[in-house]
Amino acid sequence: MPATSNRRILLKNRPAGDPRPSDFEISEAPIPRPSDGEILCRTLWLSLDPYMRGRMKDVKSYAAPVEIGGVMVGGTVSEVVESNHPGFKAGDFVLGYGGWQTHHVARAAAKPGPFGPLKLDPKAAPISTALGVLGMPGMTAYVGLLDIGQPKPGETVVVSAAAGAVGSAVGQLARIKGARAIGVAGSPEKCDYVVKELGFDACVSYRSPDLGGALKEACPKGIDVYFDNVGGDVLNAVMPQLNPFARIPLCGHIAQYSATELPPGPNLGVVVGMRVKIQGFIVSDHADRLGDFLREASAWVRDGRLKYHEDVADGLENAPQAFIGLLRGKNLGKQLVRVAPDPTR
Amino acid sequence: MPATSNRRILLKNRPAGDPRPSDFEISEAPIPRPSDGEILCRTLWLSLDPYMRGRMKDVKSYAAPVEIGGVMVGGTVSEVVESNHPGFKAGDFVLGYGGWQTHHVARAAAKPGPFGPLKLDPKAAPISTALGVLGMPGMTAYVGLLDIGQPKPGETVVVSAAAGAVGSAVGQLARIKGARAIGVAGSPEKCDYVVKELGFDACVSYRSPDLGGALKEACPKGIDVYFDNVGGDVLNAVMPQLNPFARIPLCGHIAQYSATELPPGPNLGVVVGMRVKIQGFIVSDHADRLGDFLREASAWVRDGRLKYHEDVADGLENAPQAFIGLLRGKNLGKQLVRVAPDPTR
Numbered sequence: 001m002p003a004t005s006n007r008r009i010l011l012k013n014r015p016a017g018d019p020r021p022s023d024f025e026i027s028e029a030p031i032p033r034p035s036d037g038e039i040l041c042r043t044l045w046l047s048l049d050p051y052m053r054g055r056m057k058d059v060k061s062y063a064a065p066v067e068i069g070g071v072m073v074g075g076t077v078s079e080v081v082e083s084n085h086p087g088f089k090a091g092d093f094v095l096g097y098g099g100w101q102t103h104h105v106a107r108a109a110a111k112p113g114p115f116g117p118l119k120l121d122p123k124a125a126p127i128s129t130a131l132g133v134l135g136m137p138g139m140t141a142y143v144g145l146l147d148i149g150q151p152k153p154g155e156t157v158v159v160s161a162a163a164g165a166v167g168s169a170v171g172q173l174a175r176i177k178g179a180r181a182i183g184v185a186g187s188p189e190k191c192d193y194v195v196k197e198l199g200f201d202a203c204v205s206y207r208s209p210d211l212g213g214a215l216k217e218a219c220p221k222g223i224d225v226y227f228d229n230v231g232g233d234v235l236n237a238v239m240p241q242l243n244p245f246a247r248i249p250l251c252g253h254i255a256q257y258s259a260t261e262l263p264p265g266p267n268l269g270v271v272v273g274m275r276v277k278i279q280g281f282i283v284s285d286h287a288d289r290l291g292d293f294l295r296e297a298s299a300w301v302r303d304g305r306l307k308y309h310e311d312v313a314d315g316l317e318n319a320p321q322a323f324i325g326l327l328r329g330k331n332l333g334k335q336l337v338r339v340a341p342d343p344t345r
Numbered sequence: 346m347p348a349t350s351n352r353r354i355l356l357k358n359r360p361a362g363d364p365r366p367s368d369f370e371i372s373e374a375p376i377p378r379p380s381d382g383e384i385l386c387r388t389l390w391l392s393l394d395p396y397m398r399g400r401m402k403d404v405k406s407y408a409a410p411v412e413i414g415g416v417m418v419g420g421t422v423s424e425v426v427e428s429n430h431p432g433f434k435a436g437d438f439v440l441g442y443g444g445w446q447t448h449h450v451a452r453a454a455a456k457p458g459p460f461g462p463l464k465l466d467p468k469a470a471p472i473s474t475a476l477g478v479l480g481m482p483g484m485t486a487y488v489g490l491l492d493i494g495q496p497k498p499g500e501t502v503v504v505s506a507a508a509g510a511v512g513s514a515v516g517q518l519a520r521i522k523g524a525r526a527i528g529v530a531g532s533p534e535k536c537d538y539v540v541k542e543l544g545f546d547a548c549v550s551y552r553s554p555d556l557g558g559a560l561k562e563a564c565p566k567g568i569d570v571y572f573d574n575v576g577g578d579v580l581n582a583v584m585p586q587l588n589p590f591a592r593i594p595l596c597g598h599i600a601q602y603s604a605t606e607l608p609p610g611p612n613l614g615v616v617v618g619m620r621v622k623i624q625g626f627i628v629s630d631h632a633d634r635l636g637d638f639l640r641e642a643s644a645w646v647r648d649g650r651l652k653y654h655e656d657v658a659d660g661l662e663n664a665p666q667a668f669i670g671l672l673r674g675k676n677l678g679k680q681l682v683r684v685a686p687d688p689t690r
Contacts, residue, residue, distance in 0.1 A: 054618075061618050062589065231613060244407065253614045264609030268576060269598045271625035273399075273406050278623040280616035 003042070006031045008101035009319055011066045014056055018258045018327065023056070024072070024320040032105045039088045039106050039117070041078035043098050046316070046337040047131035048074065048323045049165075050229075053257040062282055072100035072319075075136060077120065077127050079343070093120040093344070095130040100319050102339055122344040125298060132165050132334035133308035134297055136283055141169035142293045143286040144249035145227055146177070148279050153178030155224035156243075158215070160234045161254060162203055163190035165308075165334035169297075170227045171200045172306050179225070182218045184234050186329040193332060198307055206230075211237040222246075230255045232263070239266045242274050250280040257327065309333030348387070351376045353446035354664055356411045359401055363603045363672065368401070369417070369665040377450045384433045384451050384462070386423035388443050391661070391682040392476035393419065393668045394510075395574075398602040407627055417445035417664075420481060422465065422472050424688070438465040438689070440475040445664050447684055467689040470643060477510050477679035478653035479642055481628055486514035487638045488631040489594035490572055491522070493624050498523030500569035501588075503560070505579045506599060507548060508535035510653075510679035514642075515572045516545045517651050524570070527563045529556075529579050531674040538677060543652055551575075556582040567591075575599045577608070584611045587619050595625040602672065654678030 005028045012025040034040040055066045055073055066072055076098035080088050085108045088094065095118045098104035106117045120127045125134055132138060144166075151157050157174035161167040162183025171181035171194060183194040183203035191203035202218040204211065215223075215237055222243040228235055232255030238248075256262060271278065300306035311331040313322035319337045326335045350373045357370040379385040400411045400418055411417055421443035425433050430453045433439065440463045443449035451462045465472045470479055477483060489511075496502050502519035506512040507528025516526035516539060528539040528548035536548035547563040549556070560568075560582055567588040573580055577600030583593075601607060616623065645651035656676040658667035664682045671680045 062620070235613070250613060250617050253617060256612070256614060262612040262614060264611070265613045266610050267601070267607040268580070268595060268610045268623070268625075269601060269607060271623060272595050272598060272627070273625070275407070275625045275627055275630060276623075277625075278613070278616060278621075280613075280618070280620045280622075282617070282620055285620060 003031065003102060005029065006101055006103040007316055008071045008099075009316065010069055011056060011072055012068070014058060014068065015258065017260055019053065019056065019320075019324055021320050021324070026317055031103050034082055034084050034105045037085050037107055039080050039085055039094070039108065040082040041076070041094060041096055041098055041104055041106055041117075042081045043076045043078045043102055043104070043316075043339040044093075044342050045077040045128045045131055046074055046098075046100060046319060046339050047076065047135070048319065048326050048335040048337060049137065050252055050254050050257060050327065052323065053327060073097065074099050075131050076104070076339075077130055078104075088117075088119065093122060093127045094118060095120055095135065100316065102316060125301060127342065127344055128310060128336060129301070129308065131336060132310065133169060133301060133306060134294065137165035137334060138169050138297050139286070139290065139293045140166050140251060140283040141173055141227075142297060143283060143289050144251050144281055145170050145173050145225070147286070147289070148249040148281060149225040149227055149247050151177050151179040151225050155179045156182060156219050156221055157225040157227065158182045158184065158219065158223050158238060159227040159229070160184040160206070161229035161329070162194045162200065163332050164229065164329075166251060167227070167229055168194060168198055168308065168333060169306065172198055172300075174225070175199055175201075176300060176305055182215075184215075190332060193309070197309075206234050212240070215241060225249070227251060231265070232256060236266045239270050242270060242276055244274050246274060246276045248276065248278040250278055254327065311335050313337045315339070348376065348447060350374065351446055351448040352661055353416045353444075354661065355414055356401060356417055357413070359403060359413065360603065362605055364398065364401065364665075364669055366665050366669070371662055376448050379427055379429045379450045381429050382452055383429050384425050384439070384453065385427040386421070386439060386441055386443055386449055386451055386462075387426045388421045388423045388447055388449070388661075388684040389438075389687050390422040390473045390476055391419055391443075391445060391664060391684050392421065392480070393664065393671050393680040393682060394482065395597055395599045395602060395672065397668065398672060418442065419444050420476050421449070421684075422475055423449075433462075433464065438467060438472045439463060440465055440480065445661065447661060470646060472687065472689055473655060473681060474646070474653065476681060477655060478514060478646060478651060479639065482510035482679060483514050483642050484631070484635065484638045485511050485596060485628040486518055486572075487642060488628060488634050489596050489626055490515050490518050490570070492631070492634065493594040493626060494570040494572055494592050496522050496524040496570050500524045501527060501564050501566055502570040502572065503527045503529065503564065503568050503583060504572040504574070505529040505551070506574035506597075506674070507539045507545065508677050509574065509674075511596060512572070512574055513539060513543055513653065513678060514651065517543055517645075519570070520544055520546075521645060521650055527560075529560075535677060538654070542654075551579050557585070560586060570594070572596060576601055576610070581611045584615050587615060587621055589619050591619060591621045593621065593623040595623055599672065656680050658682045660684070
C-alpha cells in the first residue's frame with residue numbers, strides 16, 4: 001500500500017554538547033506534490049555523515065544551519081514516484097539531497113553536483129554506494145588525498161577515522177598510489193578491519209596510552225601526508241613526526257564537533273621548519289572533479305582495489321540513534337539508514 | 346693598517362629562554378688563507394635575522410645548529426681582499442654567508458644561491474640592501490606573499506612584525522598587487538612608520554588590550570591573507586576573522602623562538618570550514634625565484650614603491666646586543682651590524 005504521508009525527522013533543539021535523541025522529533029506531513037520540472041522521490045537510503053553535526057549549530061559556516069523545526073538535511077538515494085521532468089520517469093533511482101524524511105520533491109538541474117539529482121544505474125553498482133564509496137565520502141577521500149595530499153610512491157600516509165566511510169577510502173587510495181597507508185581508529189576490531197580487509201599497512205588505536213610512540217613505530221620513516229578527519233589528540237601526535245614538505249588535508253574535526261568551547265590546537269612551529277602545508281577543504285568546492293572521481297573510483301571498486309563496508313540502521317525512526325553512534329565512532333564503514341526496502345537488492 | 350687577525354663571535358652556551366650577552370664570546374683567530382678557487386672576504390655588513398635563534402638550539406630543524414664554540418652564522422656583505430678565483434678580484438663587493446666575524450673565505454659556486462657568493466654592483470643599489478630589501482628578507486616576503494599568499498586586488502593582507510625587514514616588504518608588495526595592507530607591530534612608533542612612511546592602509550599594535558577587536562576594525566571585510574612572522578597571540582586573533590579560501594604563509598614564530606616549552610596553537614576547526622591554506626616555507630627552497638625577485642624588486646626600489654629602513658649597530662662586538670634587541674622587536678626595519686666602514690657610502 002503506498003504511503004499516505006511524509007514522515008520526517010525534525011531538529012527540535014540545538015544540542016549543547018553531544019546530541020541526544022530528545023534533540024530530534026518525528027513528525028508527519030502531507031506528501032509534497034511535484035511542480036513542472038520536478039520529481040517526487042521516495043527515499044530508500046539516507047546517508048548519515050559527521051558534517052551534519054555542524055548543521056545543528058547556529059554559527060557562521062560554509063552552509064546554512066538547519067532551522068529549529070526544520071527537516072534534518074542529508075544525502076539520499078530514492079526511487080522516483082512521479083516525474084514532471086522529461087529526464088526522469090517513475091521507477092528511476094536517483095541520488096539527491098532529500099534529508100531525513102520518506103519523501104521529497106527535487107528539481108532536476110542542468111548539471112548535477114555531488115548531491116545530485118543524478119540518475120543511478122543499478123547495473124553499474126549497488127545504488128547505495130552513491131552515498132558512500134562512489135558518493136560524497138568517496139569523493140572527499142579522492143580530492144583530499146589526491147589533489148591536496150598528493151602522495152608519492154613510497155611515502156607514508158596516515159589517516160584518522162580510518163574505518164569510517166572517508167578514512168577507509170583514503171587508505172586504499174594511498175595504497176593504489178604506491179604509498180604506505182597507516183590508519184588511526186578507535187578499537188582493535190576497527191584496526192583489524194582496515195588492515196586485514198582493506199589492506200592498510202598498519203593501524204594504531206587512538207586510545208593507545210602512548211599514541212605518539214605507537215605512530216612512530218608504525219611510521220619509522222616519518223609522516224608525509226596526514227589526512228585529518230578528527231583534529232584533537234591525533235593531530236597533536238602527528239605534528240612532531242611530519243617529514244619535510246608534509247601535507248595535511250584537513251577534512252573534519254569530529255573530535256570537537258560537539259565541544260561547547262574549542263580546545264587549543266597544535267603548536268605550528270614545526271609547520272615552518274618542515275615547510276608543511278595544512279589545507280582545509282569541502283568536497284562541494286571540487287565539483288569539477290566529479291567526472292574523474294566517478295570514472296576512476298568505479299573502476300577501482302569493480303576490480304576490487306577499493307572495498308567498502310556499509311553499516312545499516314533500519315527505519316527512519318532510528319536515524320537519530322544511528323547518528324549519535326556515528327559521532328561516537330560506533331559505525332564501521334559507511335553509516336546508512338534503510339528508509340524503505342531497496343528493490344534492487 | 347690592514348687587520349692582522351680575524352675577530353669572531355662564538356656561541357658559548359645554548360641559551361635557555363632569551364639569549365643573554367654571556368651566551369656569546371668574542372675571540373681572535375688568524376685570518377684564513379684562500380685556496381684555489383676561493384676568495385678572502387673582509388666583512389663590511391653583517392645581517393641579523395630572527396632565524397639565527399633557531400641555530401642556537403640543538404634540535405631537529407631544516408638546518409644544522411651552530412656548534413658550541415663555533416662562529417655564529419649569518420649573511421654578510423664583504424669586500425674581496427684576495428682572490429684565487431677568476432670571477433672575483435680584490436676590491437669587489439660580494440654577498441656571502443660569512444657569519445659573525447671580520448673575515449672569511451668563500452668558495453665561489455657555479456650558481457649563487459640567495460646567500461651568494463654573488464658579486465654586487467654598488468652603482469645598482471646600496472650594497473647593504475643585498476642583506477635586506479634586495480636580499481633574503483625581501484625575497485622571503487616575495488615568495489611567501491606572491492607565491493603562497495597570492496593576494497588578489499581588493500583583498501585584505503595582514504602581516505605581523507610589520508616594521509621588520511620582511512614585514513615591511515610584505516605590506517608594500519601587497520599594495521603593489523592592489524590589495525589592502527594591514528600591519529601588526531609592537532609600538533605606536535612602528536605603526537606610524539608603516540602607515541605614514543611605507544603606505545600601509547592601517548596598523549594595529551599587538552599590545553592592544555583587544556587585539557581581535559582592533560584587527561576587526563582594521564579589516565572590516567575579513568582577512569584573505571595573513572603573512573605570519575610571529576605565531577602566538579596574533580595568529581590566534583587572526584583565525585576567527587579569516588575569509589573563505591584564506592591563505593597563511595607561515596614564515597616564522599618569533600614569539601616562541603626562545604620558549605622552553607611550546608605553547609599550544611590555534612584551534613584549526615575554522616581551517617576546514619573556511620577552506621584555509623596554511624603553508625610553512627623557507628626562502629632557500631625557492632632559489633629558482635631569485636632572478637624574478639631581483640629583477641622585480643630592484644625596479645620597485647628604484648621607482649620608490651618598495652621602501653626600506655636600516656637599523657645599524659656599529660661594530661662586531663655589538664652584534665650580540667643588537668641580536669637580543671631584534672628578538673625583542675627593538676629594531677625598525679632591517680637590523681644590520683656595520684663591521685667595517687662601507688667605502689661606497
